[in-house]
Amino acid sequence: MSRPLKVGLVGTGRIANRHMAPYLQHPDRVQLTAVCDVVEPAARDYAKRAGVDDVYLDLDDMLRRADIDAVDICTRHDLHAPQAIAAAEAGKHVLVEKAMANSVQECRDMIGASDRAGVTLMVAQHLRYSRHAAAAKRFIDGGGLGEIEAVRHQSTSGGNMPDDTGHWMRDAKYAGGGMLMVTVVHHLDLLRYFVGNVKRVTAICRTLQPYRLNGAEDEVTAILEFENGAIGNVFTKGNARSPEPAYYLVYGNKGTLASTPPEPTRKMAITQFGRHRVSLNTGEVLDVHNEDDLKKILQPEFEPLPADPADQHSDDYFVNEVLHFEECCRTGREPISSGRDNIETIKLIMGIYESSRTGKSVDLDTL
Ligand SMILES: NC(=O)c1ccc[n+]([C@@H]2O[C@H](COP(=O)([O-])OP(=O)(O)OC[C@H]3O[C@@H](n4cnc5c(N)ncnc54)[C@H](O)[C@@H]3O)[C@@H](O)[C@H]2O)c1
Incomplete structure (x- = not known):
């Protein structure tokens, strides 16, 4: 079996808690390697509960890590496009929470950046x-x-x-x-x-x-x-x-x-x-x-x-969603809720x- 996908998660607020289960339950497939939030106590608390040692207060610092394969973006909608584009340009696969972005043009820019980098772009439409x-x-x-x-x-x-x-x-x-x-x-x-x-x-x-x-x-x-x-x-x-x-x-x-x-x-x-x-x-x-x-x-x-x-x-949509993302990153398959699909939403x-x-x-x- 290939090694687990190493993921850095950004935005350790409400929905990040629902994203934690797949990382805890399937460490053979997805390994949460680092977390990032601008609010340090929030980031440290989340990291402790997820069993992660590496905490960042700035996404660019986390993206500089060569051993992270993918970024799980759980921040506000206006941050989705800039953070997804930065992650893709750093060569990381991107899982981004809904809504994909705040404009059609931002969605196009995210798709363009991930295509140029040859990385997977998936929107977390858990339903x-x-x-x-x-x-x-x-x-x-x-x-x-x-x-x-x-x-x-x-x-x-x-x-x-x-x-x-x-x-x-x-x-x-x-x-x-x-x-x-x-x-x-x-x-x-x-x-x-x-x-x-x-x-x-x-x-x-x-x-x-x-x-x-x-x-x-x-x-x-x-x-x-x-x-x-x-x-x-x-x-x-x-x-x-x-x-x-x-x-x-x-x-x-x-x-x-x-x-x-x-x-x-x-x-x-x-x-x-x-x-x-x-x-x-x-x-x-x-x-x-x-x-x-x-x-x-x-x-x-x-x-x-x-x-x-x-x-x-699993019965847990969030587990299935993250495992689908891992499979798509590993195989190159287009996610069900890819960026190219979700621009239509x-x-x-x-x-x-x-x-x-x-x-x-x-x-x-x-x-
Ligand atoms: N799938 C669902 O059912 C569901 C439910 C709730 C939220 N969401 C989505 O999840 C995303 C986040 O929502 P939430 O409710 O968790 O928000 P939240 O406000 O609870 O959490 C966002 C976190 O991002 C952090 N943050 C802000 N700016 C940052 C930056 N520049 N870099 C790093 N971290 C930063 C904040 O400190 C906060 O901890 C949104 O896209 C939202 O629509 C989805």
Whole structure:
């Protein structure tokens, strides 16, 4: 067996904790060799918990190490492009958290730098790396839903959220936008994975909460037109209550795939997505004679879509994601969520912003 991929991780905040498991569980494949954060106590605390001796306060210093093969970037969105480009230019493979970057041009620059250096560039879209996502992808690609005709996504962030003015995730200057860039990006990316690329969008975005800064939107309605002819609808609203915090649906001419509601746990709700239910059209024409007939029409049965344990190593998406990255670095295979793929997710979000700004539909190939 070849030696493990040696990784330096930058940004030891919230999501870096979820990236730690693969390094601790699979030292034969990925070895966390160094960590970097501008806040020294955060970096030292993380390094201690991960069993890493080498701590850096500056990424360039960490990149000078010849024995690091790859960099795992877990910092703010505005830092993704400069840090990914610096890492690629230092000859390191790059795993970068979502959202890939704050503009389409930044994504192009990241892809260009990694191509020139001949290194792997992968975006950590963790929802793609569950056994359940693999099962849904196989089901859809195998024609289980028939021709995909429409998709729908809705998310709300819950009522009475704390006023967290000043957090970078609520400030478009750092996050590149609002709810679309911070949370909805997961669902839009998953829908792209299942259905394909979007070619045109028409949208309205608004900012209602005073603690959302520099135009970070908290209300969006968008119409999507996919390249394969499907249409879509995206609605998101901050500080709002709804029976389910988020869901998505994929409608085909043979049936419908629906996400399952996440369990309410103390973990981030977004990490819970990825399980699905399916309801297939039976073709049966129902006359309504009684309550049972009515129920069959109004509340059709949705069966869980079973996951195949053979599809992924683990129940933990983050473990699968990092192991997929290692495999791609080792073999040269294009990651499922490569930079070349994920620029399309950023184009979709930037297209929604552009449409809202101009009041016109936007063709994504013009971005
Ligand atoms: N996949 C998911 O479900 C998920 C969930 C949360 C966050 N994220 C993503 O992870 C990334 C980080 O988010 P977070 O919530 O962990 O943020 P965070 O603010 O908790 O952590 C970021 C860390 O980066 C450090 N940092 C800032 N500037 C730096 C620099 N120049 N060099 C080195 N370190 C620097 C900060 O000190 C902090 O420790 C974002 O892209 C975010 O969207 C993904």
